[in-house]
Amino acid sequence: MSTTQRILPKGVSEADFDAALVRFREILGADSVLTESDQLAAYSKIMMAGDDADYIPSAALLPTTTEQVQEIVRTCNQYKVPIWTISTGKNLGYGSAAPGETGQVMLDLHRMNRILDVDPDVCTALLEPGVTYQQLYDYIKEHDLKLWLDPPAPSAIAGPVGNTLDRGVGYTPYGEHFMFQCGMEVVLANGEVIRTGMGGIENSSSWQVFKWGYGPYIDGLFTQSNYGIVTKMGLWLMPEPPAYRPFIIQYQDPEDIEEIVDVLRPLRIAQIIPNAVVIVHTLWDAGTHVVRKDYYEGSDSIPREAIERIKADEGIGEWNVYAALYGTPEQIEVNWKIVEQAFGASGKAKIMHGEEAEKRGGGFEYRSALMKGDMNLQEFGLYNWRGGGGSMWFAPVSQAKGSETKDQTELAQQILGKYGFDYVAEYIVGWRDMHHVIDLLYNRQDPEETQRAHDCFAELIDEFAKRGYGLYRTNTEFMEQVAGTFGEPLREVHKTLKNALDPNGILSPGKSGIRQ
Numbered sequence: 045m046s047t048t049q050r051i052l053p054k055g056v057s058e059a060d061f062d063a064a065l066v067r068f069r070e071i072l073g074a075d076s077v078l079t080e081s082d083q084l085a086a087y088s089k090i091m092m093a094g095d096d097a098d099y100i101p102s103a104a105l106l107p108t109t110t111e112q113v114q115e116i117v118r119t120c121n122q123y124k125v126p127i128w129t130i131s132t133g134k135n136l137g138y139g140s141a142a143p144g145e146t147g148q149v150m151l152d153l154h155r156m157n158r159i160l161d162v163d164p165d166v167c168t169a170l171l172e173p174g175v176t177y178q179q180l181y182d183y184i185k186e187h188d189l190k191l192w193l194d195p196p197a198p199s200a201i202a203g204p205v206g207n208t209l210d211r212g213v214g215y216t217p218y219g220e221h222f223m224f225q226c227g228m229e230v231v232l233a234n235g236e237v238i239r240t241g242m243g244g245i246e247n248s249s250s251w252q253v254f255k256w257g258y259g260p261y262i263d264g265l266f267t268q269s270n271y272g273i274v275t276k277m278g279l280w281l282m283p284e285p286p287a288y289r290p291f292i293i294q295y296q297d298p299e300d301i302e303e304i305v306d307v308l309r310p311l312r313i314a315q316i317i318p319n320a321v322v323i324v325h326t327l328w329d330a331g332t333h334v335v336r337k338d339y340y341e342g343s344d345s346i347p348r349e350a351i352e353r354i355k356a357d358e359g360i361g362e363w364n365v366y367a368a369l370y371g372t373p374e375q376i377e378v379n380w381k382i383v384e385q386a387f388g389a390s391g392k393a394k395i396m397h398g399e400e401a402e403k404r405g406g407g408f409e410y411r412s413a414l415m416k417g418d419m420n421l422q423e424f425g426l427y428n429w430r431g432g433g434g435s436m437w438f439a440p441v442s443q444a445k446g447s448e449t450k451d452q453t454e455l456a457q458q459i460l461g462k463y464g465f466d467y468v469a470e471y472i473v474g475w476r477d478m479h480h481v482i483d484l485l486y487n488r489q490d491p492e493e494t495q496r497a498h499d500c501f502a503e504l505i506d507e508f509a510k511r512g513y514g515l516y517r518t519n520t521e522f523m524e525q526v527a528g529t530f531g532e533p534l535r536e537v538h539k540t541l542k543n544a545l546d547p548n549g550i551l552s553p554g555k556s557g558i559r560q
């Protein structure tokens with residue numbers, strides 16, 4: 045039993061909260077309404093540089109059906125109780141499973157975990173929010189279906205619905221997850237249920253194959269937003285290709301990033317290389333299995349001399365490109381020649397596949413698995429690099445142009461260096477865009493370092509925005525600031541929609557900087 049002080053949702057009286065809890069217990073059963081601090085501990089852990097006290101839930105609700113979710117939001121409207129929705133709650137580095145602010149009630153959908161349909165002919169799935177990548181993977185194997193998933197790096201433990209709703213990314217040709225989403229069921233703040241796309245037509249067979257439906261397309265409104273609770277989602281799965289060739293290309297000089305991106309862009313746009321390619325910096329590649337203190341003990345950012353030693357010891361490049369070819373063996377041979385020719389032109393690249401790449405060690409094994417949709421947790425090794433459990437993903441978007449990488453890399457290194465942090469980073473080349481993903485790793489046990497990480501992240505946001513680079517996604521501590529960088533008129537539109545769809549402001553207040 046908890047002895048700590050009771051936490052109430054903002055603006056809700058104790059009597060109203062008690063009345064709401066009574067109703068929640070009627071809807072869900074007492075076991076599915078958590079209020080004790082030990083039961084809620086898992087919902088209070090954060091990795092971002094915020095104050096723990098700002099992210100404590102007042103309760104957690106564990107529904108198993110859409111009807112229960114409808115009754116929950118009706119009750120929340122009656123008592124003005126705010127809820128924060130998670131699906132599998134593994135948004136690590138972006139807020140984890142904690143609420144957006146203290147006092148919100150967690151709506152944890154992980155028990156809604158039915159795989160409702162997998163169609164091997166049109167390669168689609170219809171899932172509830174609690175389904176994990178591992179669960180779907182196991183289902184596909186058990187039924188001997190020739191389908192591939194596209195997991196993010198924390199794969200097995202996370203789920204397709206939550207990841208897609210936060211517009212996450214993976215590493216196969218289906219890497220931009222929202223692009224491969226098709227049809228949703230959504231509980232609105234007033235308790236009504238809608239189905240998007242073709243889902244509004246009773247007995248429609250095309251809900252999971254035709255994204256657009258009729259009238260304005262609204263699925264996007266339910267991503268990175270607080271306009272509804274998604275209780276079912278359709279997604280497209282990739283047919284297993286007859287052949288697959290993962291490869292790595294290494295470059296040794298910091299400035300080579302420009303050449304890499306300029307060579308890669310036409311190959312990506314033309315789909316010669318069809319997957320979401322990563323260009324991984326030394327410290328990320330090594331950081332998944334090497335510990336910083338073996339190379340440098342200082343509290344300032346790691347010096348170049350140590351980076352060069354890591355490169356030599358590990359046999360890795362300054363930039364390590366991981367990509368793959370898919371198709372028939374004949375198609376792969378043709379495309380491989382094009383890749384070799386394009387990257388071989390300057391004589392700087394070391395291009396490897398097969399045994400040569402496997403022997404190289406580094407990240408090749410786990411990257412090869414990810415690029416074919418297999419599960420592994422190798423990337424969690426990054427948390428041993430500096431230790432102390434602090435992680436914030438800083439992820440600005442740019443064009444896939446070499447000139448933008450030079451500008452971004454230098455700016456990031458300069459700001460991280462000013463605060464004593466390391467540039468642990470990769471670029472993910474989508475189609476024409478790039479996500480520059482930097483893991484700001486710091487020791488969360490040290491209050492001074494945590495404050496420094498906070499200041500550093502805030503400066504990164506502002507300085508990148510000044511140069512025209514916005515973030516694709518951010519953690520709950522900085523949602524307000526990031527929303528500000530996209531301009532007040534857009535914020536006003538978001539607010540107008542919020543007021544129309546959720547007049548009592550009960551759904552995830554503050555998500556993406558959106559409130560009433």
Ligand SMILES: Cc1cc2nc3c(=O)[nH]c(=O)nc-3n(C[C@H](O)[C@H](O)[C@H](O)COP(=O)(O)OP(=O)(O)OC[C@H]3O[C@@H](n4cnc5c(N)ncnc54)[C@H](O)[C@@H]3O)c2cc1C
Nearest residue numbers: 131132133134135136196197202203206207212213273274
């Ligand atoms: C080492 C490491 C590597 C990572 N690599 C990647 C990567 O490669 N790609 C990537 O995308 N991410 C990556 N991440 C970040 C993160 O862990 C994943 O994106 C993860 O998939 C998100 O967790 P989830 O699927 O459990 O989402 P959840 O936490 O369930 O959901 C994410 C957010 O979406 C919203 N949401 C969830 N469900 C609903 C719903 N039903 N209705 C309305 N809103 C909802 C909520 O705001 C929630 O906070 C990485 C993290 C770590 C630690």
